Amino acid sequence: MSPMTRMARCSCGKLQVEARDEPKFVVACHCMECQRRTGSVFGVSAYFAKGQISIHGVSSLYVREGQDGRKLRLHFCPECGSSVYWEAEIRPEYFGVAVGAFADPEFPVPVRSVWEQSRHPWLSFGHEPDRFIDQSTRRS
Numbered sequence: 001m002s003p004m005t006r007m008a009r010c011s012c013g014k015l016q017v018e019a020r021d022e023p024k025f026v027v028a029c030h031c032m033e034c035q036r037r038t039g040s041v042f043g044v045s046a047y048f049a050k051g052q053i054s055i056h057g058v059s060s061l062y063v064r065e066g067q068d069g070r071k072l073r074l075h076f077c078p079e080c081g082s083s084v085y086w087e088a089e090i091r092p093e094y095f096g097v098a099v100g101a102f103a104d105p106e107f108p109v110p111v112r113s114v115w116e117q118s119r120h121p122w123l124s125f126g127h128e129p130d131r132f133i134d135q136s137t138r139r140s
Contacts, residue, residue, distance in 0.1 A: 008101035010082035015057040019048050031115035041120045044099040053095045
């Protein structure tokens with residue numbers, strides 16, 4: 001692996017995503033579905049152009065509607081159940097990859113925080129990302 005290559009993987013290691021170069025952007029999402037998907041109070045996604053990604057291993061697919069009504073195609077490991085990457089209708093030229101799957105505390109910080117109307121009020125960042133009430137409405 002070159003210094004600009006990162007590996008994300010599921011808990012058991014059977015599904016891996018190799019990401020080349022830096023992500024195009026990193027987003028913290030507070031929607032209820034990301035809370036449910038992660039089992040945490042929010043999800044953090046790194047978006048890479050599809051050409052930056054190589055996928056290794058077999059995934060199962062779960063398709064759902066996002067809060068904005070557009071489809072998300074979530075790929076997860078059929079062995080351990082970890083969701084590792086996804087495709088979103090809102091960003092068809094990108095793969096989203098779960099930042100936690102990289103297990104890298106030096107990973108770039110989120111530049112955007114979305115669906116903040118369902119953000120837990122005690123959650124704060126050590127920096128100030130752009131904040132949006134939903135996917136596109138900036139907070140004042």
